[in-house]
Amino acid sequence: MTRNDTPRTDDSDAQRTDEGAAVSETTIGSGSAGPDSGFGSESDAESAPLLDESFDVGERSAAGTTQAETEAVIEARTLDVYYDDHQALRSVDIEIPENRVTALIGPSGCGKSTFLRSINRMNDLIDAARMEGELLFDGKNVYDEDVDPVALRRKIGMVFQSPNPFPKSIYDNVAFGLEVQNRDVDVDETVHSALERAALLDEVEDQLDGSGLDLSGGQQQRLCIARAIAPDPEVILMDEPASALDPVATSKIEDLIEDLSEEYTVVIVTHNMQQAARISDKTAVFLTGGELVEFDDTNKIFENPDNDRVEDYITGKFG
Numbered sequence: 221m222t223r224n225d226t227p228r229t230d231d232s233d234a235q236r237t238d239e240g241a242a243v244s245e246t247t248i249g250s251g252s253a254g255p256d257s258g259f260g261s262e263s264d265a266e267s268a269p270l271l272d273e274s275f276d277v278g279e280r281s282a283a284g285t286t287q288a289e290t291e292a293v294i295e296a297r298t299l300d301v302y303y304d305d306h307q308a309l310r311s312v313d314i315e316i317p318e319n320r321v322t323a324l325i326g327p328s329g330c331g332k333s334t335f336l337r338s339i340n341r342m343n344d345l346i347d348a349a350r351m352e353g354e355l356l357f358d359g360k361n362v363y364d365e366d367v368d369p370v371a372l373r374r375k376i377g378m379v380f381q382s383p384n385p386f387p388k389s390i391y392d393n394v395a396f397g398l399e400v401q402n403r404d405v406d407v408d409e410t411v412h413s414a415l416e417r418a419a420l421l422d423e424v425e426d427q428l429d430g431s432g433l434d435l436s437g438g439q440q441q442r443l444c445i446a447r448a449i450a451p452d453p454e455v456i457l458m459d460e461p462a463s464a465l466d467p468v469a470t471s472k473i474e475d476l477i478e479d480l481s482e483e484y485t486v487v488i489v490t491h492n493m494q495q496a497a498r499i500s501d502k503t504a505v506f507l508t509g510g511e512l513v514e515f516d517d518t519n520k521i522f523e524n525p526d527n528d529r530v531e532d533y534i535t536g537k538f539g
């Protein structure tokens with residue numbers, strides 16, 4: 221895996237998250253787990269057995285990798301997304317490799333979040349949004365009629381910009397999705413395992429009954445990551461997961477993302493180019509107008525991009 225050794229620097233937009241506001245957010249753009257988001261709405265119970273068989277890619281090895289680990293797990297083919305008449309993504313073609321970290325970068329409004337949300341159909345929750353083209357997950361178009369978006373979102377989990385734990389205990393935050401799914405799993409073991417994989421267990425082991433809202437912003441975000449990985453997804457989408465955190469918490473999240481990519485495919489939107497350079501294997505550069513201008517190994521993008529506009533963006537000439 222090729223990661224870059226760019227030194228860590230403080231994010232200019234680092235700030236303490238507003239813990240109390242986390243759950244009350246209701247708009248997708250501000251990072252909520254709203255109704256039918258796949259994070260445990262009551263409708264989950266009814267739609268639980270959704271999963272199309274074609275979403276199974278086979279057994280993961282003990283190390284958490286699949287045999288064909290460099291194959292594309294997500295593929296967009298001439299994907300266009302519109303909000304009413306406004307086109308937010310233009311003919312996006314991309315193959316996102318399995319068990320790698322792929323960063324989506326580009327100036328504000330270029331469609332990064334729109335693309336991320338199109339992967340697990342979170343755009344369905346926006347009335348104005350419509351898409352054309354194909355978005356394949358394990359070779360299956362997620363927009364096919366037989367795909368249940370709630371089940372899809374358990375395979376493709378999401379972590380938002382602002383930590384948004386439920387107003388429940390730490391334990392219940394992680395267990396909630398499992399229980400409403402009525403899955404045949406050992407809930408206790410799964411909760412502990414998810415907290416451990418999210419690098420949070422050591423810090424909260426003695427307070428699992430305490431409220432998730434009483435944790436620090438960085439801990440809340442790791443709790444949200446634990447919640448996302450508890451249902452054993454294949455892909456984790458992250459929309460600026462560290463932008464509301466201080467530098468220490470940001471560093472922990474970055475370390476965690478690198479660890480997670482051994483087991484999961486991670487797709488992360490970030491405004492922080494140094495963060496993209498530090499933690500990602502692949503980088504996709506979107507530019508104004510919703511065009512995916514270049515997609516390549518992260519080293520290549522940051523050291524010798526093919527496209528002049530990408531070079532200008534990377535070197536700060538605009539954006």
Ligand SMILES: Nc1ncnc2c1ncn2[C@@H]1O[C@H](COP(=O)(O)OP(=O)(O)OP(=O)(O)O)[C@@H](O)[C@H]1O
Pocket residue numbers: 249303306308326327328329330331332333334335346348
């Ligand atoms: N819910 C929505 N309704 C209407 N237009 C939207 C909606 N969400 C995004 N857009 C528009 O789609 C375009 C792409 O937005 P998007 O949020 O995907 O960009 P972005 O690259 O993630 O931006 P940022 O970096 O500022 O978060 C923008 O022009 C934006 O105004």
